Amino acid sequence: MHLVLLSGSPSARSRTEVVLEHVRQRLQARQMETTLLRVRDFPAEDLLHARFDSAAVQHLQTVVASADGLVVGTPVYKASLTGALKVMLDLLPERALEHKVVLPLATGGSLAHLLAVDYALKPVLSALKAQEMLPGVFAVDKQIAYLEGEQPARLDVELRERLDDSIEQLLATLARRPRPIDPNLLNNRLVNAGWSI
Numbered sequence: 001m002h003l004v005l006l007s008g009s010p011s012a013r014s015r016t017e018v019v020l021e022h023v024r025q026r027l028q029a030r031q032m033e034t035t036l037l038r039v040r041d042f043p044a045e046d047l048l049h050a051r052f053d054s055a056a057v058q059h060l061q062t063v064v065a066s067a068d069g070l071v072v073g074t075p076v077y078k079a080s081l082t083g084a085l086k087v088m089l090d091l092l093p094e095r096a097l098e099h100k101v102v103l104p105l106a107t108g109g110s111l112a113h114l115l116a117v118d119y120a121l122k123p124v125l126s127a128l129k130a131q132e133m134l135p136g137v138f139a140v141d142k143q144i145a146y147l148e149g150e151q152p153a154r155l156d157v158e159l160r161e162r163l164d165d166s167i168e169q170l171l172a173t174l175a176r177r178p179r180p181i182d183p184n185l186l187n188n189r190l191v192n193a194g195w196s197i
């Protein structure tokens with residue numbers, strides 16, 4: 001199964017990405033194929049001018065289309081998802097998340113905007129027709145500690161536990177979700193059953 005992780009942080013040193021990297025490692029340990037896409041790696045011109053035909057945007061669309069599920073992470077900016085992530089999501093086709101399970105994540109400076117996942121991020125993902133949206137995970141900055149030197153940042157125990165629960169829920173949902181049937185397979189079944197439409 002293929003899981004795509006989207007990071008909506010414009011920052012080079014990103015707490016959202018630390019959380020996504022943790023999730024990615026957990027998913028890889030469960031034999032999931034993963035792809036991490038960061039909004040800051042996209043050419044700004046392609047995003048700002050909505051260049052649907054650019055190579056980077058085409059790649060985004062292809063990778064998302066190939067996903068069984070997505071983990072979408074954003075820092076809270078002004079009580080919402082980042083504008084950069086919104087611009088990236090705007091470049092996906094209608095119904096881009098149809099047949100996909102989505103786990104939304106957000107990091108913020110304080111608990112004051114805990115609900116940004118529910119009132120800002122989830123509605124955008126729903127508009128893209130996510131098949132199933134899992135409860136979001138919100139982390140405050142102090143739960144993601146940067147250490148001295150080159151050491152990786154550390155997530156606090158409570159956050160790790162919540163993330164692990166969400167990952168289990170994501171995997172369980174993926175395992176039981178109805179999958180779209182391949183049109184060729186459907187056709188063969190209809191032919192074999194003596195049906196025509």
Ligand SMILES: Cc1cc2nc3c(=O)[nH]c(=O)nc-3n(C[C@H](O)[C@H](O)[C@H](O)COP(=O)(O)O)c2cc1C
Nearest residue numbers: 009011014015016075076077078079107108109110
């Ligand atoms: C422009 C800007 C706006 C922000 N607005 C909020 C906010 O409204 N609420 C909040 O809790 N944190 C806010 N923050 C703090 C970030 O959400 C928080 O530090 C987050 O973990 C940063 O994630 P990143 O390191 O992945 O970019 C803001 C930070 C910036 C740079």
